[in-house]
Amino acid sequence: xxxxxxxxxQHDGIALGIPSICSAHPWVLSTAMRAYAxxxxxxxxxxxxxxxxxxxxxTGLTPSDFxxxxxxxxxxxxxxxxxxxxxxxxxxPYPWRNETAEVAMQKAxxxxxxxxxxxxxxxxxxxxxxxxxxxxxxPLPLEVIAERTARLAQAAIQAAKDDGTHSALRFVIGSEVPxxxxxxxxxxxxxxxxxxxxxETLSAVQYAFQKAGLSHLLEQVVALVVQPGVEFGDDFxxxxxxxxxQALARWIESQDSLxxxxxxxxYQTRESLRAMVRDHFAILKVGPALTFAFRxxxxxxAHIEEQLCSSEEQSHLWQVIxxxxxxxxxxxxxxxxxxxxxxxxxxxFSLSDRIRYYWSNPSIQIxxxxxxxxxxxxxxxxxxxxxxxxxxxISQTSVASPLPHQIIEASIRSVIEDYLSACWGDDQxxxxxxx
Numbered sequence: 451x452x453x454x455x456x457x458x459x460q461h462d463g464i465a466l467g468i469p470s471i472c473s474a475h476p477w478v479l480s481t482a483m484r485a486y487a488x489x490x491x492x493x494x495x496x497x498x499x500x501x502x503x504x505x506x507x508x509t510g511l512t513p514s515d516f517x518x519x520x521x522x523x524x525x526x527x528x529x530x531x532x533x534x535x536x537x538x539x540x541x542x543p544y545p546w547r548n549e550t551a552e553v554a555m556q557k558a559x560x561x562x563x564x565x566x567x568x569x570x571x572x573x574x575x576x577x578x579x580x581x582x583x584x585x586x587x588x589p590l591p592l593e594v595i596a597e598r599t600a601r602l603a604q605a606a607i608q609a610a611k612d613d614g615t616h617s618a619l620r621f622v623i624g625s626e627v628p629x630x631x632x633x634x635x636x637x638x639x640x641x642x643x644x645x646x647x648x649x650e651t652l653s654a655v656q657y658a659f660q661k662a663g664l665s666h667l668l669e670q671v672v673a674l675v676v677q678p679g680v681e682f683g684d685d686f687x688x689x690x691x692x693x694x695x696q697a698l699a700r701w702i703e704s705q706d707s708l709x710x711x712x713x714x715x716x717y718q719t720r721e722s723l724r725a726m727v728r729d730h731f732a733i734l735k736v737g738p739a740l741t742f743a744f745r746x747x748x749x750x751x752a753h754i755e756e757q758l759c760s761s762e763e764q765s766h767l768w769q770v771i772x773x774x775x776x777x778x779x780x781x782x783x784x785x786x787x788x789x790x791x792x793x794x795x796x797x798x799f800s801l802s803d804r805i806r807y808y809w810s811n812p813s814i815q816i817x818x819x820x821x822x823x824x825x826x827x828x829x830x831x832x833x834x835x836x837x838x839x840x841x842x843x844i845s846q847t848s849v850a851s852p853l854p855h856q857i858i859e860a861s862i863r864s865v866i867e868d869y870l871s872a873c874w875g876d877d878q879x880x881x882x883x884x885x
Contacts, residue, residue, distance in 0.1 A: 452492045452535070453572065453620045453672050456732050460709050467727035467873035469866070470494045470711075472539055472737035474501060474509050474516070475806065476523060477744050481862040483529035491874065493529070494572065495520055496537035496735070499544050503561050507545070508781075508807065513538070513561075513568035537572030538565045539735070540625070542602060544579055551581040555598060559605035566609040571618050574675065574711070575602045578625035592650060596658035599623060603659065603667055621667065622711050622733070623655050624648075624675035642694045643676035645701045652705075673711040674702075678731055682717050682738075684786065684800040690722040692729060699729040709733065716742075717801060723872030734872065739865050741806035747861035748818065749798075750838040751854055755821055758828050765820035772797065774811050781807035825854045 452468065459466035471482050474497060486493045501507045502516045511519060517536055524531050541562050543554035555577075562573065577598030580590050603621060610616035626643050652674060659668055678695050681688040702710055709732035715723065716739035723734060752767045775782060775797050782804040786796040797805065808814055830851040835842060839857055841864055852860070 451571070451618065451620060453733075457672050457707060457709050460730050460732050461703070461706055465724070465728045467732040467734060468492070468494055469869035469873055470496050470537065470539075470733055470735040471740070471866075472496045472498065472735050473740050473806075474511070474519070475741050475744065475809065477858060478740045478862055479520065479523050480527050481859045482866055483524060483527040484859070485863050485866045485870065486533070487527075487529060489870075489874070492533050492535040494535045494537060494733075496539045496572070496574075498539045499541050499558075499561060499576075502538075503545055504557075504564050505545075513565040513570060517568045517570070535572060536568075536570045537574070538562070538570045539574050540576040541565060541573055542576040542579075542598070543581055544576065546581075547579050548582050550583045554581045555601060558598075558602060562602050562605045563609040566606050566615070566619065567613070571615075572620050572622065573606055574622040575599045575606075576625045576675075577602060592654045593658075595625075596651075596654035597661075599655055600658040600662040600664060603664055604662060607664070607667060617670075619670055621671045622673040622675060623671055624651050624711075626651075626675065626677045640677065640679060640681050640688055642679040642698065645697050648674065648676055648698065648701065652708075669707065672707065673709050673733055675711045675713060678710070678712050678726060678729075680712065680715055680718060680722075680726075682714060682801050684796050684802055687717040687801065690718055690726055692725045695729050695731075702730045711735065718868075720868040720871055723868055727872050732873075734869055736865070736869060738801065738803040738806065740862055741809075742801060742803040743861040743865045744809075744858060745803060745805050747839070747858040748821070750861075751821055751825060751857060753838045754830055754834055755824055757834055758830070759824050763824055765817045765824060767814075767817045767821050768798070770813055770817040771805065771808065774808055774813055775805070778808075778811075822854045 456466050456468055471478065471494065473479065479495060482493060497516050501509050502511045502513055504512055506512060520534060520536065521531055524534055541558070543558035546554040546557045558577070562575070565573065578590065578595050580586055584590060606619060607616050610619050626647070656668060659665055676698060678690060679688065680690050698710070702708060709730050711733040712726055712731040713735045715726065715734045716736050718726070726734065748767070752765070755764055772794070782797060785802060785804055786793045786800065788796070828851070835851065842852060842857060842860055
Protein backbone atom coordinates (compact mmCIF):
# COMPACT_ATOMS: atom_id res chain seq x y z
CA UNK A 451 0.00 0.00 0.00
CA UNK A 452 1.16 3.53 -0.78
CA UNK A 453 0.88 4.57 2.88
CA UNK A 454 3.59 2.03 3.64
CA UNK A 455 5.74 3.56 0.90
CA UNK A 456 5.27 6.98 2.46
CA UNK A 457 6.37 5.75 5.88
CA UNK A 458 9.35 3.90 4.42
CA UNK A 459 10.44 6.88 2.31
CA GLN A 460 10.18 9.26 5.25
CA HIS A 461 12.48 7.07 7.31
CA ASP A 462 14.88 6.86 4.37
CA GLY A 463 15.17 10.65 4.37
CA ILE A 464 12.82 11.25 1.43
CA ALA A 465 10.16 13.95 1.89
CA LEU A 466 7.29 11.93 0.44
CA GLY A 467 3.73 12.59 1.58
CA ILE A 468 0.13 12.11 0.60
CA PRO A 469 -2.73 14.61 0.47
CA SER A 470 -6.01 13.59 2.09
CA ILE A 471 -9.09 15.09 0.42
CA CYS A 472 -11.69 15.41 3.19
CA SER A 473 -14.75 16.40 1.21
CA ALA A 474 -17.87 14.93 -0.31
CA HIS A 475 -18.43 17.82 -2.71
CA PRO A 476 -18.78 16.49 -6.26
CA TRP A 477 -16.89 19.40 -7.88
CA VAL A 478 -14.01 18.95 -5.45
CA LEU A 479 -13.78 15.20 -5.91
CA SER A 480 -14.17 15.28 -9.69
CA THR A 481 -11.53 18.01 -9.98
CA ALA A 482 -9.17 15.99 -7.79
CA MET A 483 -9.69 12.96 -10.02
CA ARG A 484 -8.80 14.98 -13.11
CA ALA A 485 -5.78 16.53 -11.37
CA TYR A 486 -4.53 13.04 -10.47
CA ALA A 487 -5.32 11.51 -13.86
CA UNK A 488 -1.75 11.56 -15.19
CA UNK A 489 -0.15 10.64 -11.86
CA UNK A 490 0.75 7.13 -10.84
CA UNK A 491 -0.44 7.83 -7.31
CA UNK A 492 -3.51 6.92 -5.23
CA UNK A 493 -6.18 9.50 -4.54
CA UNK A 494 -6.96 9.46 -0.82
CA UNK A 495 -10.52 10.59 -0.05
CA UNK A 496 -11.86 10.58 3.51
CA UNK A 497 -15.21 11.04 5.18
CA UNK A 498 -15.72 12.08 8.80
CA UNK A 499 -17.89 10.35 11.38
CA UNK A 500 -20.34 13.29 11.32
CA UNK A 501 -20.46 13.39 7.56
CA UNK A 502 -21.00 9.68 6.88
CA UNK A 503 -22.19 7.03 9.32
CA UNK A 504 -24.67 4.18 9.60
CA UNK A 505 -27.43 6.70 10.36
CA UNK A 506 -26.62 8.77 7.28
CA UNK A 507 -24.65 11.64 8.84
CA UNK A 508 -25.21 15.15 7.55
CA THR A 509 -24.71 14.01 3.94
CA GLY A 510 -27.38 11.34 4.26
CA LEU A 511 -24.81 8.74 3.22
CA THR A 512 -23.85 5.50 4.92
CA PRO A 513 -20.28 4.21 4.41
CA SER A 514 -21.38 1.92 1.59
CA ASP A 515 -23.30 4.82 0.01
CA PHE A 516 -20.21 7.01 0.21
CA UNK A 517 -18.01 4.41 -1.48
CA UNK A 518 -20.63 3.94 -4.22
CA UNK A 519 -20.86 7.72 -4.66
CA UNK A 520 -17.09 8.18 -4.96
CA UNK A 521 -16.84 5.20 -7.30
CA UNK A 522 -19.59 6.65 -9.50
CA UNK A 523 -17.74 9.97 -9.74
CA UNK A 524 -14.58 8.07 -10.67
CA UNK A 525 -16.40 6.23 -13.45
CA UNK A 526 -17.76 9.53 -14.80
CA UNK A 527 -14.27 11.07 -14.70
CA UNK A 528 -12.58 8.00 -16.19
CA UNK A 529 -10.45 7.66 -13.07
CA UNK A 530 -9.23 4.13 -12.29
CA UNK A 531 -11.15 2.75 -9.31
CA UNK A 532 -8.12 0.76 -8.20
CA UNK A 533 -6.32 4.06 -7.50
CA UNK A 534 -8.98 5.21 -5.02
CA UNK A 535 -8.02 4.96 -1.37
CA UNK A 536 -11.00 5.57 0.94
CA UNK A 537 -10.45 6.59 4.53
CA UNK A 538 -12.49 7.36 7.63
CA UNK A 539 -11.66 10.41 9.73
CA UNK A 540 -12.33 10.54 13.50
CA UNK A 541 -14.16 7.22 13.38
CA UNK A 542 -15.47 6.78 16.88
CA PRO A 543 -18.30 7.78 19.23
CA TYR A 544 -18.33 11.54 18.54
CA PRO A 545 -21.76 11.65 16.82
CA TRP A 546 -23.25 9.86 19.85
CA ARG A 547 -21.21 11.60 22.56
CA ASN A 548 -24.34 12.62 24.51
CA GLU A 549 -25.36 8.98 24.99
CA THR A 550 -23.96 6.68 27.65
CA ALA A 551 -20.46 5.41 27.04
CA GLU A 552 -21.55 1.85 26.34
CA VAL A 553 -24.28 2.84 23.89
CA ALA A 554 -22.03 5.36 22.15
CA MET A 555 -19.20 2.85 21.86
CA GLN A 556 -21.47 0.17 20.44
CA LYS A 557 -22.60 2.62 17.77
CA ALA A 558 -19.00 3.67 17.14
CA UNK A 559 -17.96 0.04 16.71
CA UNK A 560 -20.80 -0.44 14.25
CA UNK A 561 -19.59 2.62 12.31
CA UNK A 562 -16.07 1.21 12.09
CA UNK A 563 -17.44 -2.20 11.09
CA UNK A 564 -19.64 -0.72 8.35
CA UNK A 565 -16.78 1.43 7.06
CA UNK A 566 -14.42 -1.52 6.73
CA UNK A 567 -17.10 -3.65 5.11
CA UNK A 568 -17.74 -0.85 2.59
CA UNK A 569 -14.08 -0.84 1.55
CA UNK A 570 -12.46 1.82 3.72
CA UNK A 571 -8.78 0.99 4.19
CA UNK A 572 -7.35 3.95 6.13
CA UNK A 573 -9.01 4.21 9.53
CA UNK A 574 -8.43 7.05 11.97
CA UNK A 575 -9.61 5.76 15.34
CA UNK A 576 -10.72 8.55 17.68
CA UNK A 577 -12.25 7.83 21.09
CA UNK A 578 -10.89 10.94 22.80
CA UNK A 579 -14.13 12.69 23.69
CA UNK A 580 -16.06 12.37 26.99
CA UNK A 581 -19.34 10.52 26.57
CA UNK A 582 -22.70 10.89 28.28
CA UNK A 583 -21.84 9.31 31.61
CA UNK A 584 -18.19 10.42 31.73
CA UNK A 585 -17.27 13.32 34.01
CA UNK A 586 -17.72 16.35 31.73
CA UNK A 587 -15.51 18.69 33.78
CA UNK A 588 -12.40 16.49 33.63
CA PRO A 589 -10.27 15.34 30.70
CA LEU A 590 -10.93 11.75 29.73
CA PRO A 591 -8.13 9.58 31.19
CA LEU A 592 -5.63 8.46 28.59
CA GLU A 593 -6.09 4.84 29.65
CA VAL A 594 -9.83 5.06 28.90
CA ILE A 595 -9.17 6.62 25.51
CA ALA A 596 -6.69 3.88 24.68
CA GLU A 597 -9.02 1.09 25.82
CA ARG A 598 -11.85 2.48 23.69
CA THR A 599 -9.48 2.86 20.75
CA ALA A 600 -8.61 -0.83 21.07
CA ARG A 601 -12.32 -1.70 21.01
CA LEU A 602 -12.69 0.21 17.77
CA ALA A 603 -9.66 -1.52 16.28
CA GLN A 604 -11.13 -4.89 17.27
CA ALA A 605 -14.35 -4.04 15.43
CA ALA A 606 -12.36 -3.06 12.35
CA ILE A 607 -10.22 -6.16 12.22
CA GLN A 608 -13.17 -8.49 12.85
CA ALA A 609 -15.11 -6.92 9.99
CA ALA A 610 -12.07 -7.23 7.72
CA LYS A 611 -11.47 -10.86 8.68
CA ASP A 612 -14.98 -11.67 7.59
CA ASP A 613 -14.08 -10.84 3.99
CA GLY A 614 -10.34 -11.49 4.12
CA THR A 615 -9.16 -7.88 3.82
CA HIS A 616 -7.67 -7.41 7.30
CA SER A 617 -4.09 -7.13 6.04
CA ALA A 618 -5.05 -4.16 3.85
CA LEU A 619 -6.19 -1.99 6.78
CA ARG A 620 -4.00 0.86 7.99
CA PHE A 621 -4.73 2.67 11.23
CA VAL A 622 -4.12 6.21 12.44
CA ILE A 623 -4.31 6.93 16.17
CA GLY A 624 -4.25 10.05 18.32
CA SER A 625 -6.58 13.02 18.34
CA GLU A 626 -4.78 16.14 19.54
CA VAL A 627 -5.98 18.15 16.59
CA PRO A 628 -7.53 21.50 15.72
CA UNK A 629 -11.31 21.67 15.88
CA UNK A 630 -13.04 20.10 12.83
CA UNK A 631 -13.77 22.80 10.27
CA UNK A 632 -11.69 25.46 11.98
CA UNK A 633 -11.71 27.28 15.29
CA UNK A 634 -14.46 29.78 16.19
CA UNK A 635 -11.98 32.48 17.20
CA UNK A 636 -8.26 33.07 16.82
CA UNK A 637 -6.34 30.71 19.05
CA UNK A 638 -3.07 32.51 19.59
CA UNK A 639 -2.26 29.96 22.28
CA UNK A 640 -2.38 26.85 20.07
CA UNK A 641 0.60 24.77 21.11
CA UNK A 642 2.52 22.09 19.30
CA UNK A 643 2.04 18.73 21.00
CA UNK A 644 5.01 17.99 23.22
CA UNK A 645 7.04 14.82 22.83
CA UNK A 646 6.14 13.51 26.29
CA UNK A 647 2.41 13.65 25.53
CA UNK A 648 2.99 11.98 22.17
CA UNK A 649 5.01 9.18 23.72
CA GLU A 650 2.43 8.66 26.47
CA THR A 651 -0.35 8.42 23.89
CA LEU A 652 1.52 5.86 21.82
CA SER A 653 2.49 3.81 24.87
CA ALA A 654 -1.07 3.79 26.21
CA VAL A 655 -2.48 2.58 22.90
CA GLN A 656 0.23 -0.05 22.54
CA TYR A 657 -0.56 -1.37 26.03
CA ALA A 658 -4.31 -1.36 25.36
CA PHE A 659 -3.84 -3.28 22.11
CA GLN A 660 -1.63 -5.83 23.84
CA LYS A 661 -4.12 -6.21 26.69
CA ALA A 662 -6.91 -6.82 24.16
CA GLY A 663 -4.86 -9.42 22.28
CA LEU A 664 -4.31 -7.08 19.34
CA SER A 665 -0.52 -6.76 19.41
CA HIS A 666 -0.36 -7.97 15.82
CA LEU A 667 -2.32 -4.88 14.71
CA LEU A 668 0.32 -2.45 15.91
CA GLU A 669 2.32 -3.01 12.73
CA GLN A 670 -0.71 -1.73 10.80
CA VAL A 671 -0.67 1.58 12.68
CA VAL A 672 1.07 3.98 10.28
CA ALA A 673 0.49 7.46 11.70
CA LEU A 674 -0.09 9.53 14.81
CA VAL A 675 -2.29 12.62 14.89
CA VAL A 676 -0.71 15.47 16.82
CA GLN A 677 -1.07 19.26 16.88
CA PRO A 678 1.63 20.74 14.62
CA GLY A 679 0.66 24.31 15.52
CA VAL A 680 -1.57 25.01 12.52
CA GLU A 681 -5.11 26.32 12.70
CA PHE A 682 -7.63 28.43 10.85
CA GLY A 683 -10.90 30.12 11.70
CA ASP A 684 -13.34 32.60 10.20
CA ASP A 685 -10.73 35.21 9.32
CA PHE A 686 -7.32 33.97 10.43
CA UNK A 687 -4.75 31.30 9.65
CA UNK A 688 -2.00 30.18 11.99
CA UNK A 689 0.85 29.20 9.70
CA UNK A 690 3.20 26.34 10.35
CA UNK A 691 6.31 27.36 12.27
CA UNK A 692 8.92 24.65 11.62
CA UNK A 693 11.14 25.65 14.52
CA UNK A 694 8.34 24.84 16.96
CA UNK A 695 7.95 21.25 15.73
CA GLN A 696 11.57 20.13 15.61
CA ALA A 697 11.36 18.09 18.82
CA LEU A 698 8.43 16.15 17.37
CA ALA A 699 10.25 15.72 14.04
CA ARG A 700 13.29 14.27 15.78
CA TRP A 701 11.18 11.97 17.95
CA ILE A 702 9.20 10.45 15.08
CA GLU A 703 12.48 9.60 13.36
CA SER A 704 13.02 7.07 16.15
CA GLN A 705 9.70 5.36 15.35
CA ASP A 706 10.53 3.27 12.29
CA SER A 707 6.96 2.47 11.30
CA LEU A 708 5.25 5.81 11.96
CA UNK A 709 4.75 9.27 10.50
CA UNK A 710 2.52 12.14 11.60
CA UNK A 711 -0.90 13.00 10.20
CA UNK A 712 -1.70 16.73 10.16
CA UNK A 713 -5.28 17.98 10.33
CA UNK A 714 -6.61 21.45 9.46
CA UNK A 715 -3.78 22.23 7.06
CA UNK A 716 -6.24 24.33 5.00
CA TYR A 717 -4.93 27.72 3.80
CA GLN A 718 -1.30 26.91 4.57
CA THR A 719 1.10 28.20 1.91
CA ARG A 720 2.78 25.78 -0.47
CA GLU A 721 6.07 26.45 1.30
CA SER A 722 4.53 25.65 4.71
CA LEU A 723 3.04 22.44 3.38
CA ARG A 724 6.41 21.42 2.00
CA ALA A 725 8.00 22.13 5.36
CA MET A 726 5.40 19.97 7.10
CA VAL A 727 6.09 17.02 4.82
CA ARG A 728 9.82 17.52 5.36
CA ASP A 729 9.19 17.40 9.14
CA HIS A 730 7.37 14.06 8.76
CA PHE A 731 3.80 15.40 8.79
CA ALA A 732 3.39 13.15 5.79
CA ILE A 733 -0.42 12.91 5.63
CA LEU A 734 -1.90 16.35 4.95
CA LYS A 735 -5.64 16.71 5.42
CA VAL A 736 -7.54 19.43 3.56
CA GLY A 737 -11.26 20.10 3.24
CA PRO A 738 -12.79 23.58 3.74
CA ALA A 739 -10.06 25.25 1.64
CA LEU A 740 -11.27 23.21 -1.35
CA THR A 741 -14.93 24.11 -0.96
CA PHE A 742 -13.87 27.70 -0.23
CA ALA A 743 -12.12 27.71 -3.63
CA PHE A 744 -15.32 26.38 -5.21
CA ARG A 745 -17.35 29.11 -3.50
CA UNK A 746 -14.80 31.75 -4.50
CA UNK A 747 -15.09 30.83 -8.19
CA UNK A 748 -18.88 30.59 -8.11
CA UNK A 749 -19.16 34.02 -6.50
CA UNK A 750 -16.79 35.41 -9.14
CA UNK A 751 -19.09 34.01 -11.81
CA ALA A 752 -22.06 35.64 -10.09
CA HIS A 753 -20.28 39.01 -10.31
CA ILE A 754 -19.64 38.41 -14.00
CA GLU A 755 -23.27 37.38 -14.50
CA GLU A 756 -24.42 40.71 -13.05
CA GLN A 757 -22.42 42.53 -15.72
CA LEU A 758 -23.49 40.39 -18.67
CA CYS A 759 -27.11 39.43 -17.95
CA SER A 760 -30.28 41.37 -17.24
CA SER A 761 -31.79 41.22 -13.78
CA GLU A 762 -34.60 39.04 -15.11
CA GLU A 763 -32.11 36.50 -16.46
CA GLN A 764 -29.80 36.40 -13.46
CA SER A 765 -29.64 33.50 -11.04
CA HIS A 766 -29.50 35.79 -7.98
CA LEU A 767 -27.39 33.07 -6.42
CA TRP A 768 -26.18 35.17 -3.46
CA GLN A 769 -29.71 36.04 -2.45
CA VAL A 770 -30.86 32.44 -2.72
CA ILE A 771 -27.95 31.21 -0.58
CA UNK A 772 -28.60 33.88 2.05
CA UNK A 773 -32.29 33.03 2.22
CA UNK A 774 -31.63 29.28 2.56
CA UNK A 775 -28.98 29.79 5.24
CA UNK A 776 -31.27 32.10 7.20
CA UNK A 777 -34.18 29.67 6.96
CA UNK A 778 -31.99 26.72 8.02
CA UNK A 779 -29.26 28.08 10.34
CA UNK A 780 -28.26 24.82 12.02
CA UNK A 781 -24.96 24.51 10.15
CA UNK A 782 -23.67 28.03 10.89
CA UNK A 783 -25.55 29.56 13.85
CA UNK A 784 -23.32 28.08 16.56
CA UNK A 785 -20.15 28.90 14.65
CA UNK A 786 -20.58 32.53 13.58
CA UNK A 787 -20.86 35.12 16.33
CA UNK A 788 -20.95 38.92 16.11
CA UNK A 789 -23.50 41.45 14.92
CA UNK A 790 -26.03 40.60 12.19
CA UNK A 791 -23.78 42.34 9.67
CA UNK A 792 -20.73 40.41 10.82
CA UNK A 793 -22.63 37.14 10.66
CA UNK A 794 -23.80 37.96 7.13
CA UNK A 795 -20.18 38.50 6.06
CA UNK A 796 -19.13 35.23 7.64
CA UNK A 797 -21.92 33.31 5.93
CA UNK A 798 -20.50 34.42 2.59
CA PHE A 799 -16.77 34.68 3.14
CA SER A 800 -15.64 32.81 6.28
CA LEU A 801 -12.59 30.58 5.88
CA SER A 802 -14.56 28.00 7.88
CA ASP A 803 -16.84 27.91 4.82
CA ARG A 804 -20.08 26.78 6.41
CA ILE A 805 -21.71 27.32 2.99
CA ARG A 806 -20.34 23.89 2.10
CA TYR A 807 -23.22 22.31 4.01
CA TYR A 808 -25.79 24.01 1.77
CA TRP A 809 -24.76 23.43 -1.85
CA SER A 810 -26.97 20.35 -2.14
CA ASN A 811 -30.08 22.36 -1.25
CA PRO A 812 -32.50 22.17 -4.24
CA SER A 813 -33.05 25.94 -4.42
CA ILE A 814 -29.33 26.63 -4.41
CA GLN A 815 -28.74 23.90 -6.98
CA ILE A 816 -31.30 25.47 -9.32
CA UNK A 817 -29.70 28.91 -8.90
CA UNK A 818 -26.23 27.48 -9.56
CA UNK A 819 -27.43 25.68 -12.68
CA UNK A 820 -29.03 28.91 -13.89
CA UNK A 821 -25.78 30.80 -13.32
CA UNK A 822 -23.72 28.25 -15.24
CA UNK A 823 -26.27 28.13 -18.05
CA UNK A 824 -26.39 31.92 -18.33
CA UNK A 825 -22.62 32.14 -18.79
CA UNK A 826 -22.04 29.00 -20.84
CA UNK A 827 -22.26 30.74 -24.21
CA UNK A 828 -21.23 34.24 -23.12
CA UNK A 829 -18.03 35.86 -24.26
CA UNK A 830 -16.45 37.27 -21.13
CA UNK A 831 -14.33 40.38 -21.85
CA UNK A 832 -10.77 39.78 -20.73
CA UNK A 833 -10.84 42.77 -18.40
CA UNK A 834 -13.96 41.45 -16.66
CA UNK A 835 -12.39 38.01 -16.39
CA UNK A 836 -9.20 39.40 -14.89
CA UNK A 837 -11.18 41.52 -12.46
CA UNK A 838 -12.97 38.59 -10.84
CA UNK A 839 -10.89 35.54 -11.83
CA UNK A 840 -7.23 36.51 -11.46
CA UNK A 841 -6.33 32.85 -10.87
CA UNK A 842 -7.21 31.97 -14.47
CA UNK A 843 -3.97 31.55 -16.51
CA ILE A 844 -5.38 33.14 -19.68
CA SER A 845 -3.18 35.07 -22.09
CA GLN A 846 -3.91 38.56 -23.40
CA THR A 847 -4.40 37.18 -26.89
CA SER A 848 -6.89 34.43 -26.07
CA VAL A 849 -9.92 34.48 -28.33
CA ALA A 850 -12.37 32.23 -26.51
CA SER A 851 -13.43 32.62 -22.90
CA PRO A 852 -13.01 29.67 -20.56
CA LEU A 853 -16.28 27.96 -19.78
CA PRO A 854 -17.76 28.47 -16.31
CA HIS A 855 -16.93 24.93 -15.25
CA GLN A 856 -13.30 25.50 -16.29
CA ILE A 857 -13.13 28.61 -14.12
CA ILE A 858 -14.47 26.69 -11.12
CA GLU A 859 -12.14 23.76 -11.70
CA ALA A 860 -9.10 26.04 -12.02
CA SER A 861 -9.88 27.57 -8.63
CA ILE A 862 -10.20 24.20 -6.89
CA ARG A 863 -7.20 22.80 -8.69
CA SER A 864 -4.98 25.65 -7.55
CA VAL A 865 -5.44 24.39 -3.98
CA ILE A 866 -4.92 20.75 -4.93
CA GLU A 867 -1.69 21.61 -6.74
CA ASP A 868 -0.24 23.11 -3.57
CA TYR A 869 -0.68 19.72 -1.91
CA LEU A 870 0.63 17.77 -4.88
CA SER A 871 3.69 20.00 -4.97
CA ALA A 872 4.27 19.61 -1.23
CA CYS A 873 3.91 15.83 -1.32
CA TRP A 874 5.26 14.87 -4.74
CA GLY A 875 7.16 17.75 -6.33
CA ASP A 876 6.49 20.51 -8.83
CA ASP A 877 6.08 18.48 -12.01
CA GLN A 878 2.28 18.58 -11.93
CA UNK A 879 0.45 19.48 -15.11
CA UNK A 880 -1.57 22.69 -14.91
CA UNK A 881 -4.80 23.62 -16.67
CA UNK A 882 -4.11 25.89 -19.62
CA UNK A 883 -6.42 27.89 -21.86
CA UNK A 884 -5.64 27.82 -25.56
CA UNK A 885 -8.83 29.27 -26.94
